[in-house]
Amino acid sequence: MIALEGVSKIYPGLPRPAVDDLTLMVPGGRTCVLIGPSGCGKTTTMRMVNRLIEPTRGRIVVEGEDVTHADPVSLRRRIGYVIQQIGLFPHMTIAQNVATVPELLGWPSARVAARVDEMLSLVGLDPGGVRDRYPRHLSGGQRQRVGVARALAADPPVMLMDEPFGAVDPLVRTHLQDEFLSILKRLRKTVILVTHDIDEAIRMGDLVAILKDGRLVQCDAPDRLLAMPANAFVADFVGADRALKRLSLVMAGDACEPGTAPAGAPEIAATLSLRDALAILLGTSTEALRVTGPDGQAVGIVTLAGIRARAGEGAGRGLRAAG
């Protein structure tokens, strides 16, 4: 659990606070994505949690402990930290990089070595193949995996991730996002992730907090954020295609209706999203799709009318994307 209570960061000489009376609560095991235009205070907010930046006012509680007055060095050893430029130590092997925090904590070397291999496997790297190599021998995607392995090594309950996919090319990015998301969920980590990519925010976040000029504008689950943007700024920020984005959050298998599709209707796997379903419907000029389970058996249907109803659901406030 991470809680920020009335946190402000004021730099003397600047016209407004970098972060202004921000209150935010991330329940244990959940991921909160901070997003907003540059200068909105998202990175400052994140860096106050591990005291890389000292808050001017307010209280920050991590796992029940007020960290505002904790020793920053030992605090940081309990918080995993992944940065955009990855920041692997170039003069150390991959194993030494991953071992950083366990060694600072004084783990016995056999335990450290076992943990290094476990972490490398966890992030999808072959320990034998990369353990003794240097960061410069690895691709950007592999380095990012090592960055996450290092942050997870001492099993911190809380992770801070600053644009963790920024240095990875777009093809690898989506794959890494899915993979890291499932790892973080499985380990039940409480995560604060900073990004400027709204699609990444919607994909990764249990909660998405939108900041503007140092203030929290809206913090909600992605579906609610897309359905009910608090104001024109949020609506504009999430994009004019927010209805489509909502559809991408729902799997066809979870949204299918009982029924049988007409003979010859196209099929869609239950694990694909309603957005994919819509694309197929539009592409094939049909009204209904057969949704198929893992063995190819039909589990129900998805209809154009059903998708339309779903897209409108909850969007009662009727705020249009700002034009």
Next chain:
Amino acid sequence: MVGPVFTWIAEHPKVFWTAAQQHLVLSAAALGLALALALPLAVVLLRWRRAAATAIALVNVLRTIPSLALLVVMLPILGTGFQPALVALTLYGLPAILINAYTALSEVDADIVEAATGQGLSRAQIVRRIQVPLALPVIFAGIRTAAVQIVSAATLAAFIGGGGLGELITAGMGTLDIPQLVVGGLAVAALAILTELAFGLAERRLNRTRHA
């Protein structure tokens, strides 16, 4: 030319080896002192960037003072002999070490330092485990430059009674003993080249083990 040189050394072995030994001791001591002063100072300056600019500017002024002038200035302050020569040579070697060390330490990638801070390394641990190892090649290059400068400049110590191979040159000049003069000159040149070669070799080995 070569013949008289060896003849002179053969005839005055004690004078020659004493001078060579003094030269080495003086140079090594000055280099050691310069290291002991410059390296900690570079680390301290990392935390006071504003003071660092002033310190580097001062040291740069020090660097422009000719070695002979530096030695002669020590005369009225510390008198003659080994000690003032040592002080002057230390000051002479200091700039190359300090400037290289400070620049290399402060130019270690800020992202790497931030990552280290974020993992929970203390300031001292960051200096020891991250900044120093990454800056080592440049730090070492500064030490090599300083070593060669000190060995060369130590020749001038003879002017203030600091001993060393410069004694052979000054004595040779005084008595117009050309072989002695040449022995002194060649020995200093050889020692400077050897220093350069030895430090160069050590530097290459250092870089090789780092990039194994």
